[in-house]
Amino acid sequence: IILIGNFDGVHLGHQKLFKRAREFKKMYRCKIGVVTFNPMPKMFFNKKLKHFKLMNLSQKINQFKKQKVDFLINQKFTKRFSKIKAEVFIKRYLNDKIKTKVLFVSNNFRFGNRREGDIKLLKLFERKCNYKLIIPSPLKKNNKIISSTKIRKLLSNGHLSKANKYLTRNWEIEGNVQKGRSVGGKIGFATCNIDIGDYIIAKPGVYAVKVNLESIKKKINGIANLGFRPTFNLNKILLEVNLFNFNKNIYNKKLAVEFIKFIRREKKFKSIKQLTNQIKKDIRVAKTSLK
Secondary structure: OEEEOOOOOOOHHHHHHHHHHHHHHHHHOOOOEEEEEEOOHHHHHOOOOOOOEOOOHHHHHHHHHHOOOOEEEEEEOOHHHHOOOHHHHHHHHHHHHOOOOEEEOOOOOOEOHHHOEOHHHHHHOOOOOOOEEEOOOOOEEOOEEOOHHHHHHHHHOOOHHHHHHHHOOOOEEEEEEEOOOOHHHHOOOOOEEEOOOOEOOOOOEEEEEEEEEOOOOOOEEEEEEEEOOHHHOOOOOEEEEEEOOOOOOOOOOEEEEEEEEEEEEOOOOOOHHHHHHHHHHHHHHHHHHOO
């Protein structure tokens, strides 16, 4: 049983697919596999497209495990791979190599050289290659389709709680703690700096967060600033996290930052004093919302 797609976010809509796949698993007594592409084809063809993903590969694998996926084929997406003829992809890849019995794809799935392959072509080969094609209808909430695009939009507009609802968990960014400019420490709020890599940029501003640290079993409460830090005239996007009641050195350690509540948007302050007063207020709000 093969599901093909990016599955960015492994959201409610994707979870519905996996549920159906598990039903087929009982009938066909075969394994569930996911074929996904790295980099995402969209990012491969548009090199300017940075900050797009809802999750990284290790987070995706974690979610696949929760959905009882037996194996993952993380296909390297290269120029050569993109040039494969659609028919060749079906015959050699899906049939000969993977021995697909049941194939799940979305109704707008395109593949092969110049995106020549589509649902019609997969239907055409269904009998010949002995697989059953399933095109599930997208999951809708209030007549709107739940999709990765929709969740990206919600995050960019600051609608965090709705995005978390569609993801069925708190959205999180994973990254290593980097050495910063130590400004936070100097003004009394030491922060861990995390480069957000290819993650989507949620609405710049201040968030209440919970942080998972590799070496500690318990989540640590904190406050995060995701943004460009206009008070210091910087223009590179950065995630800065201030952990409550925590003062260990965690440079180069891996953190997972769960976004719980959007507190306020980023703004430029006239003085450092104004900024520190605001941070104190933000911390009070964060602590209340993390209770």
